[in-house]
Amino acid sequence: MKLVKPLALAAALVIPAFGAVQAQETRPNIVLILIDDVGFSDLGAYGSEIATPNIDALAARGALFSNFHASPICAPSRAMLMTGVDSHLAGVGNLPESLPLEHRGEPAYLGHLADDVVTVASRLQAAGYRTTMAGKWHLGHDEPDMLPPAHGFDRSFALDASGADNWEKRSYLPIYDTAPWFEDGKPADLPEDFYSSKFIVDKTIQYLDQGEESGKPFFSYLAFQANHIPLQAPREFVDKYVGRYDKGWHELRQSRFEGVLGKGLVPQDTALGPMPEGLKEWDKLSDDEKKSFAMNMAVHAGMLEAMDHHVGRFVEHLKETGEYDNTIFLVLSDNGPEPNDPLATPGFAQWLWWVGYSRDLDKLGEKGTYAFIGPEFASANAAPGSFFKLYAGEGGIRVPFIVSGEGIPALGTVNGFSFITDIAPTILGIAGVSATDEFEGKRVKEMTGRSLLPVLRGEKASPYSDEDAVGMEAAGNVALFQGGYKLVRNMPPYGDGEYYLYDVAADPGETEDMKEAEPERFAAMMAAYRDYAASVGALEVPAGYEQMKQLTVNRLHDRRGQLIAAALVALAVLAGLVWLAVLGVRRLVSR
Template structure:
């Protein structure tokens, strides 16, 4: 090599003399991977069900994932947690989701050890582990592993991707985002997309571009250095956004409905050996109407929603294929360990009728069918935040029952593909061993010949809780080594042990049978009643799709499994059992800063995420902007939050001060000043004064009075019959602009303020201006 190296911390092996000519240098040895170490690529799909991929029996074209499967293995017994953040935490740590403090999504964190959303540093990420062994580490796409309250420019950044071992990051930090106008983060700062939707921008393509760029950057400098890429497209989570030509490829493909889809996929799954020949198709879900009972317009709309979803998945497969093709072009694909998994089963967040705006689901405000039908040809485009009806959810999880958020197999069983041509001899085969996503990290480490680290950055590491499935790669007949696995998600519980599965559904086997909807709380008495009467038992070694409840005939087995669930729950921080859903969104939690009633925001700064900023919904508040209007006038946004899917904007246009509240994309309640804002220095103010109580059960937040002031003089007022009850999603707040998908169609984004904006102050104290004379003038002007 021409130089001497030594291990850092060891004695210096060179010679140090009085001068350089009588000395011999030596260098601390940099961390290098073992020569020939494979690259690692883990692809995490989102809300993709067991029956969605072509290689798992679906009619949806996924040729690139199918190619991976033909060069590798497909598992039919891989399990997730049934929800995204919890599953993603398991995938990167090898520990159970409650052990990761990730009982639910980060936005629904509560103040208990298994629930607070802050993954302990003793649970190291795979990226941190591989970094110690000379790997380049990249993450691209959806993160959703950060406490929502920490998704701010104030940090702390130690739980952001770069703080958890990823050397480079490009993607979005939250649970979902528009594929056309995404909330993007590059490393530790926000960025705008490089193009607009009109210029052909789409997030999945952008993510694939960045993945290729990151790999190429390093390989051109050090071709022998292996990399770990954690690739997490937003697909196929809502919004189902895709160029229209991709959706149009499926015109008419789903006109026969969801029952026919299930039957065809199930038959194909048997042909492919994905399900046992003796398997039965699970029952028709009581919450799903029979396709034949729908009107022709309903069938037309719902079929189109599925066409859009299918196009979205095929489009995603195409861009995953671009990454694989690049690896092949540089000679790296054969020595790349690729794993593909989804984070949970298909999602039912579109509700029984689907939606053109998923924010309506989160706010209990389903849209009228006629409104959806009117925009049928726009679904999938930038103007909507669409999701299909849960009949397609049920079909997407074929052959299983139920879906995401529930711990039946429809929520927890997902496609899983493993490919490594240089390291795995078997190809095109199906593996039946029981596996769980906590098994991924120990398997990767075993295949790379690495031991789990004892410490990371001085923090002693907890034991991995997964079991390597490396033994199964070459032996399809080997006995499963992962013998026991608990599940709990939003109060829905189950337990697996040696071919048996006990399930305690909450609120019941279906909403129709329970007579209750999602998110019902569980009291201590209710939990006792459930333990006495609510558990079902399935012998999944023989009953693949959980079709036959054999609890009555196997009482001893059931009792033993319930006891095992409690033992596992105690071991892994599952308590307290909490069945509540949307109510957790309002659970008090500490923010980065101490609680306060006044927030000051500045223009040309990064946006503030919904869960880290001031909570304006359902309370009196004011927004005050200190501005200078030049003689020629000014226009633009002073403060905006949300998108076209819902939010508000406080802005100046045509010389007048304006405010609009966008209620879940369906109605816009507005107020405009009666006179123009004159040139000079001014305080422009909006106030919301509550006028009644919210009705969240019907999607209505607090009604109230909108008031506009210029220098404390009332210049406009109106009434809003209701506002948004729970949240804006996406809900970033931006000062001085409305980037991305604009809150209102009254202007084009980003509509930056063209005057001088010094600051905007949001006041939540409830102290409102009283100007009776101006109020009277404004009231007269509205007559």
Template sequence: MTYHRAGLLLLFICGAAWGRAADRPNIVVILVDDMGYSDIGCFGSEIPTPNIDALAAGGVAFTQAYNTARCSPTRASLLTGHYPHQAGMGHLDGTFVAGSLGYQARIADTSVTLAEVLAPAGYFTAMSGKWHLGQQRGTPPWERGFQRSLNLQAGGTHFPNQTPKAGAKLYLDGEELALNDPRFGDDWYGAELWTDWGLKFIDEARDAGKPFLLYLAHCAPHFPLMAREEAIARYRGKYTQGWDKLRGARHAKQIELGIVDAGWPLAPRPKGVAAWDDLTDAQRDRFDNMMAVYAAMIESIDVSVGRVVDGLRERGELENTLIVFLSDNGGNAESGPNGRTDGDGAIGSPDSNVFLGQSWATLSNTPFRRYKHHTHEGGIATPLILSWPERVAGAERGALNREPVHVIDVMPTALAASGAAYPQELGGHAIEPFEGVSLLPALRGEPLVRTNPILFEHEGNRALREGRWKIVTFGSQPWELYDMRADRTEQHDLAGEQPDRVRAMAARWDAIAKRTHTESIDRAKKQRANKARNKQPAPPAGRA
């Protein structure tokens, strides 16, 4: 029996126990954008996130959870249970390579989304927020199983009147609408709007007498960093102590909480990031202002989580709702150590254009190194919280699960919870088996059943996580090897000491990559260019 068929059999057994028609749970997936590993309170942050912390206290927090290092690839994996290239989204939405299965810039026809699986099982399926999964190439949410949707095609929009996104549109069930359409009002903030409509869709599901899937995809805290003025003011001055002291404080809190092991050293401040004490007062004030906006955006997410949880409780739906909370990649160092503050308005206003930058992203990713785009831990580690009040065993409430898990696990988790059948064919297309495993055993304190390593590739950066071991590369550099049980901050490369292990793991990376259409974007472009040249007819012979 192959791994995938065995996984399907196990899934249906779990479905029989967890997903009877009479008690099928609602499923709410909350995805945030560009949030680092340590940016919420229960993972070490000084930013107050009481609602997210309460979600973790009543559920299970996974300390070794992974995304795919980038926005669109993570969203594709989360919704399909496939690796990004397998789902057609090996790179950012809009990145298309003709003839490449991994770079279709749309959700592949050989993949199915959570909505396409749950709708036939009687679920009301809805999404609110950022899509960024090939809407312009034929895979908008309303064509991929979502019966109700309010979405941005891409993201980065937080206010209806912001300058950098002038001309952006919202789409309500496929109808293109202006940001200030009367149905939304002219004073909304993104995290509030997505939550308002998410709760509206929940009410519609209840009116229809159906369990529901709500995919709530925040744009925060992705650049351009923007928040309401009063929220920013609450954090002004709180970051004048700087990233060096705050990284130390977050690391100490993580150790105290049990999120990280005390034996893992804090990754050193990278070259290019200045020591806070070496900055001028004006520089410190600017950086404080930038981080105040970012913290206000994290607060807005926490308020949204609280509104969703309270809304479910008020409607009598909370106990039988499976909630998943995570981030799409690690903290974002784009724009370099100084970040970016331009535009015509005050920092964080609708007329500004602010990028957090590498220096503060180093704080966001505490205790790890590297960032979004990279397959070292700083790029792929995410907080992951699973809550299902009715089904979390008493002893597991507030537990920390330390097993490696990945966004590909969301699909099989939803299937096991709902009892929905995963199709072998849809719309005339054969559907590839899902890759992940159900996370539901963790709610009962039982081990997960994972037999395959976890694969990563983005922009030539590769990794493979197999049990306690991880191989990883930065671009074209040689494989590095880390013992994640002893050194998850990747400070001691063991590749030179264990070359046989590296070779064996690299061979497994190659085998899984081949099966899942995984290749670097540069390799894909070169191969297709060479293939196109080889198809050109030979030029006519010249005269003798």
């Protein structure tokens, strides 16, 4: 057994004889589309009832990955996507907002990209690409060197928070005072006609048009807010799905499972993964509750279709400008579907009222409204996997991934295992750019991911052998893959904190624990995980830790610190005023 080590990209990873790309006189443009919180079976190409024709068209002419994995949390996934380096080595081992206080300041949990990692954008920029970014960044903004301009992007319009409103510049959670948007590293406002998916495409088109005369190839990163809470979408998209989900999440989960099977994305004898314990039963809900849940899911579907619509606008623009035929697209989700029910947090309903958010079903999705699907519909969107976002079950980390474009063979479904760190070296390989452990005269961490070009050329099913062990940890949730097996631990409230072993090649629903049947494999993979954790600096979370509860703990802790600091300043000012008064009295007495 060998643990996957960081590796330098050699010239062999550059695309030699890679279909039509070889014949191009110029290097290909590269478009990276990141969808937020979309489940494995949410896209039409992956068996969904939601209309995503533009992304489906990209999938039809390229490679659709059925065994691709990310982190279960957005910030660690984005760190790995941008750098090709394990999230802990990149400095973003957990969501910064829910980091245990004990982990603050540790190298693996900085909450922003470490100084010794380099983004794929920086490497492409240095190689002569023009680079743009629009959408959610979430990799730090406390200092200017944390924002996209310092990480290789010529132009950027970035949100650095876990999410925000999609219609206006406002916070979506009480842990944020505002929505921190930055253009080219400077605080920025949003236009009056802002809608996130439309705006992200509009900005990218604007940036590309402004640099068109340079003649350089481009790398564009479109990081959509869809489908992060609050779920919001124009009425014309939502109305298509009103009534579609009236039969509830059990019916949807079964239909999604059948859709996945029909697409051949998992073995035909796959068993549907279980829903976590403690979730609601549809048949036990009141009619009003059913109507509310179904409407929230309709907004989810409308938001995803709206995003796909704007992806289609972007594709059409590339066709009109003559760039489409020399552009390669990579499309993926950062993690599984969002399960959080914010109303379950004490005081949240009052906060919604206080800041003016509505849950009126007749307007849900429109400006000023706040929708979310909760863990039950999230479980359906993750079918056939178990769990969802925040957890290391397949429903939380097995996500859609599509590679398409001129020179990419129409491979159809790719079943071999791959991981989100593999995308950066793949992009560099497509561009013909090598990545070493030195950048601009500075030693940097080598990529832990492996190029997928041999897979795209049909030479391999996976960049990993059966001996390679690929680890992942986020907020105490653990996964380690090796030879078709998966070691996994899911933390409370929906997990139990115990380790399990699954043959995910045959059982992607994680329905049969194999640790007692294969104790030697279980022990070996446990040892491999310990080696992985030690090599990247992953720490155990404190007893009783829960991610969503920690958000509140951290906010209160930081607020308390701010209040104490303010109180000390006030006392200092008061002391100064008293001293001045004493001096005044002394002068009067002396006179």
